[in-house]
Amino acid sequence: MSPVSFDPNSVTDEEYLVLKAKSVLSHDPCAAKAWMITAKTLFPSNFGVQFEAYQIEKSARSVKEAAKCFGDIFKNFQEERELWQEIQALTTALRSENGDSNYSFLREMFSHIPQDVQRDLLLVSADRSEDTMEHCRLLLLLLRQFPRSVVEHGPPLVDTLMTAEKHSHYQNAVNCYRKLLVCDLLPLLGSSLVELPAKQLFRLLHKSIEFYLAYLMLPNKTIEDLPDVESKIDDPWKNLFAIQEMTAKKLGWELSSLSSGTWSKDSYWQKLLQFRQTTVQTDDPTYMKHMILLYYTTTFFLFCLHEYVVSLETGVGDMPLLLVEAFCSRQDQEDSIGEPKAKRRKLDGDESSTPLITVAKPPVGQSVPPVVHNYIMAVRCWDLLHSTEYLEREFTKLSQHLRLNNTWLQGFLIDTAIYKGKFQEAIEKILFQETTASTDCLQKNLRLASTYHCLGQHSACMEHVLQIVNALPVPVTSLQLSLSLQQPSRSGRHLHYLPMHRTQILQYCVKLLVSALKQSLSKPNVDADLIMGHIFTLLQFDWPLEEDLAIQLLERIHQHGSFSYSLFQTYIINVDLLEEFMYLSTEQGGSVGLDVVPTTQTVSQRRISTRGVDKGVKEDFKQAMKRQAARSEEPLDSLIIKFLGNERELLLHSLL
Template identity: 40%
Template structure:
């Protein structure tokens, strides 16, 4: 290779270094050592020395030394800045990127002196014109050099808050907020005896941002531009930030979240004791923030428990609190433990049931939210601040499910209907509760209309099972966490309608269509509803006949068929059983009856018995939808 004779001595040596490097690295290194000694102030020579060490990737210490020399002498050179940017980029990706070049740069950085490392990061951050990149570099500095926290953390907090305010307006899940909440605050929380130049107002502003961010990540808010943001261990991370900011604000640690043996029940008792004693250093802001955060934690656990985790391939099932039913002939369930009751309760709590014993935590979680909610609403100050929190953090949608359950629990049915009219609620959940309110106010036809609106919404993919807990013994009010599955919702609707028809029947004249409809409805949950059958059979017997044109369409329960057949015999009362439409007005009895008609009755009964294994949910669904007009007539 011919050399240009007009080049400088420095460029000549560099050219020789480059020329010999591919074929003889040792010769190239000799040229390089010579050049470094002869021209210590020449950037091209010194940078080429670094590049050779980097490309060989055999001598990390040598590369680190060369780069350290460059940092101290040639900070204004563009080539050097590109290399600095590559190093800082590698440091940020150290845990995620397994690229060989990234690994080398990270290792090289570790072999620099701490002074050079610190200087490099500060230099890069100050040189960066992009605000977000500047913040990321300062964060990197603080992560690598905790000693720098006292010098740079306050400015970084201020820069992040200012950048969010000017660049992202109302967006919660923005880069500034993520760095502040997920990276910077946890880093600061690990430091002992930290004294930052941050005002009390700014600390509270940061605390609200952290609460809002984590509640957003856990689904508390429903915003127009919702992004999926899942954070592992979100509550514990939020508690850590609350503890840190609380320490900076001088909060009383008595009601802090830092205890490793923390439990909802224990914290609740501690919170009550704290507010009963009202210590001299009582801080109203600490009280409000602590109670609100604890309430949100309990609310989240409650909402999570009402939609339990399901097995792979299955759909999650939501449970809603509904007014359930009583049968005085059944055993009385045990009373809940005393801790669930408040001392000033004038009346006992309703009994609350669940589908399975392992779901009882749902009840405990509900009572914990109830206790917290009632404590908040026990004083005007807490109630006022709570409403401010809800408005600021936009958690109404996440809160609505509990508010509805609470109104059901308290029996505030007028308020519940008013709430439905102004709130956007899940349709099936809303209509189920509205149907029951119509039932208890004896507006039976309105109850049936609500049931009809529910039927098309029944889940086809989530069939579920019939509940065995919708009816209990005793006279104490009964509530139940109803799973929103096909069978459970249909079962609840059928039970409601059955009670509407039988209660209306008892106060009116003999109505054979109402009696027939009631018998059809008892079949779905047989034998749980067999209590309704004896008084119905007694009415039929006293009347002496039973005319129900829809008999062959809908009555297939063997025990009901046996009861009716018995009433048709001389021993049972010898009633007229008019269940075959084409027999018209002919009297079908035993005494002097037409033998052919009698045989038709027997055949009809046999045909019904042969259908006893049909799907009852399909049968009842058909009955409710196809016979709407006739059913409504029984409810007027």
């Protein structure tokens, strides 16, 4: 820096001393400091001199000297505009975690200012601020720096933030004022001795639950009128449980330490049950214990519900999951060909009627999502909240206050209706559910197809299956999953979390239709050959998983002695099935009459037999089978989708 030149006759004495200091600062800092000490001593009431001394210490990065100068200036010159510009920079640095060198210097300098000056500086800054948000930020800064001031300034700040939010007319609980109240102020109140009225504590707990619930539902997690860095909230549930614990302690609740320390969903649930069994059943005219149970169970329910929704969305192999009614392989629940299906047990019984719930095993290296555990915990909480008239009534009020009627709850209630075997109720909820995205429509049709099948309304099931196959997603990846669509179940019911992947969805639709066609086959006066032909066509997609069913059907054909299916040549291409039909046509296989391929003979309706006059027909049959086998490499998903679309009327006729 070049020395500062000036005309001594054209400046005041104060300016002269300052300029002399500046002129030697670059090459003789000690001399510059001496000049400024002289200036400060001679002109203690001159703001320009005092502020320039501060600026010189700041430029020299002299933390302690700069702090001393700044503290003196604040005490004596609080009306100066330049001072407040510097104070604004200082408070900005204190609120920021920015590693900028200027910010770091200001933060360090502030730490060397006497604490009484620090406190006054922040308090006066807040009082001078005309902007409500800035006023609140500065008071929060004061409370963080001086926790003892929470008792005095905390409750008024609560009122200020709630009033500001009310008058700002935000349409959502996720806004800048609510964020400061819930995330920044309430933890400070909780760690202090401040006392708040019980009514206000309940109100703050409500606002906290509502805020975090709405925040977690935001797709972009951005809070209006806040910078992105302040919009990010680490571990919202941990924060909410901490607020609940703070509220409980200040209200003297018995469960105030329920979520403290290390805990799991299972241990939390067991403590809730113990509390319910030991205290709620006692006479309590104030219903306080019921209120404790209500809030703790509601918060835990929302936590489990959120975890459930997340585990559905993340799914397996990056594929979302959907709960559907699957199939049982238990012997006494399987359908015997030609026999009536055993009636399902009602869910409203003992634990043996609880459905088996499975989820597809993910690819190697990935863990099984905790979707089943999250769902069961949410159901338990839901049932507890509806276990008494009082709890149900108060939970309904609380839900309305929290605006809980959202997509999370709608999907959960649909799943729960299915889980409890209330299929008609499930259909009503599914039809009521709004859908926008194509994935929502696909899931809606899957749920409807599954539920109509459970009600035995197979034509309606078929209509939704057709809508599903017309909207199947294009596979973005090839998933190698271990599917569990058919499992043994003591209850006779099996639910499965189906991955929203093209192959898995089509497999489920195929099994729905196979199950429906099997039931139709047991009815009198049906075209058994047509139904069995449809089943053979569908079984190819899962082959050889349904080989046992194919063997039963082939045995029925063998016993009947004949089989006719005009669509055989169009859709049956599985080599194993073709070999079985070839065998049935032989003498060893029973010389079954098969009308499944067109012949070149004049009488096209003749069936294959073992008589010598039919040698030409048998040769035509063999050649036709070879042509069928040559198509065995055709993609089965395209074949099945073509079959379902082209033969819609025949399928519906078979299902009626």
